[in-house]
Amino acid sequence: MPDLLTIGELSARSGVAPSALRYYERLGLIRADRTGGNQRRYARAELRRVAFIRISQQVGVSLDEIREALDSLPEARTPSPQDWARLSASWRSRLDERIRLLTKLRDDLDGCIGCGCLSLQRCTLNNPEDTLAGEGPGARLVLPRPTDDPTLAGALN
Amino acid sequence: MPDLLTIGELSARSGVAPSALRYYERLGLIRADRTGGNQRRYARAELRRVAFIRISQQVGVSLDEIREALDSLPEARTPSPQDWARLSASWRSRLDERIRLLTKLRDDLDGCIGCGCLSLQRCTLNNPEDTLAGEGPGARLVLPRPTDDPTLAGALN
DNA sequence: GTGTGAGTTGAAGTGGACTTCAACTCAAGG
DNA sequence: CCTTGAGTTGAAGTCCACTTCAACTCACAC
Numbered sequence: 451m452p453d454l455l456t457i458g459e460l461s462a463r464s465g466v467a468p469s470a471l472r473y474y475e476r477l478g479l480i481r482a483d484r485t486g487g488n489q490r491r492y493a494r495a496e497l498r499r500v501a502f503i504r505i506s507q508q509v510g511v512s513l514d515e516i517r518e519a520l521d522s523l524p525e526a527r528t529p530s531p532q533d534w535a536r537l538s539a540s541w542r543s544r545l546d547e548r549i550r551l552l553t554k555l556r557d558d559l560d561g562c563i564g565c566g567c568l569s570l571q572r573c574t575l576n577n578p579e580d581t582l583a584g585e586g587p588g589a590r591l592v593l594p595r596p597t598d599d600p601t602l603a604g605a606l607n
Numbered sequence: 608m609p610d611l612l613t614i615g616e617l618s619a620r621s622g623v624a625p626s627a628l629r630y631y632e633r634l635g636l637i638r639a640d641r642t643g644g645n646q647r648r649y650a651r652a653e654l655r656r657v658a659f660i661r662i663s664q665q666v667g668v669s670l671d672e673i674r675e676a677l678d679s680l681p682e683a684r685t686p687s688p689q690d691w692a693r694l695s696a697s698w699r700s701r702l703d704e705r706i707r708l709l710t711k712l713r714d715d716l717d718g719c720i721g722c723g724c725l726s727l728q729r730c731t732l733n734n735p736e737d738t739l740a741g742e743g744p745g746a747r748l749v750l751p752r753p754t755d756d757p758t759l760a761g762a763l764n
Numbered sequence: 765g766t767g768t769g770a771g772t773t774g775a776a777g778t779g780g781a782c783t784t785c786a787a788c789t790c791a792a793g794g
Numbered sequence: 795c796c797t798t799g800a801g802t803t804g805a806a807g808t809c810c811a812c813t814t815c816a817a818c819t820c821a822c823a824c
Contacts, residue, residue, distance in 0.1 A: 487820045545713050556702050644790045
């Protein structure tokens with residue numbers, strides 16, 4: 451027997467609010483069968499999809515990108531462990547990058563706390579990836595706004 | 608001479624859009640003098656405030672909290688290096704915590720990628736801080752939604 | 765059969781952090 | 795003086811990820 455879950459059960463098991471689950475469904479991230487009375491019934495496999503969604507969000511991936519990733523799963527069969535492994539692995543570098551940036555920020559901040567400078571010319575915070583525009587006096591920094599995770603800006607004096 | 612900056616100059620030097628600078632001013636995060644013609648003129652010290660704001664945002668602090676922190680700066684004098692050091696240090700534990708969570712997520716994900724399980728009972732992803740409600744069968748996880756940085760949820764089977 | 769808690773919908777609201785717009789005014793070089 | 799690029803305002807719009815609401819309908823224990 452399929453042993454289907456109601457939205458309340460899926461919510462309790464996943465820690466995701468029913469309203470969020472309905473929202474995910476609207477976005478095409480999860481799916482549900484319906485009872486004769488039009489209520490949602492989720493296959494247990496959806497639990498894994500929801501888990502993947504929450505993990506991905508933690509990694510900093512938007513629901514839109516998560517949808518794309520989920521779309522790459524086989525439609526016919528229930529995703530295998532390997533399928534999930536592939537998707538999870540695909541976020542790995544993004545996670546690494548986030549951790550790297552945050553760690554760098556911490557180290558830089560420690561250095562700045564030592565000197566109290568808070569992001570000056572001599573401080574790495576100032577120029578995260580050595581991408582300063584070199585023209586004119588004074589440091590400036592262009593934040594990669596579109597890509598989010600804005601590389602830190604800092605400039606003084 | 609004070610050597611004041613126009614909004615365009617502050618924007619170029621800080622990497623923050625003029626519209627965002629005006630927005631910060633409305634929220635009381637930065638301040639500006641005005642020319643006879645009502646244009647903003649920023650003291651160079653504001654540059655450090657803007658740097659602090661962007662750094663704080665990276666740490667994951669809201670503008671509202673940043674405002675509170677900035678409010679603790681001395682009103683009379685220009686903030687000293689020690690002032691900035693104190694503020695920067697105050698975010699340190701939050702940064703540590705973010706890094707810790709993200710690193711744990713990475714390790715857990717590596718484990719899950721190995722087995723393809725993706726957040727199951729035997730997987731730590733399932734129960735981030737061993738805070739599972741112990742009642743009934745099946746894992747469940749309550750996300751600390753209000754505090755943001757949602758501890759990961761996962762449940763399977 | 766009935767009561768009650770769980771579920772349904774579309775539309776609208778929320779919150780954070782900004783951006784865009786229209787309609788002007790300023791500042792500075794030629 | 796005149797032009798032009800930079801700056802001003804308040805109001806409204808945007809994006810994301812949801813939540814809330816009202817008005818119903820279902821499912822199930824008793």
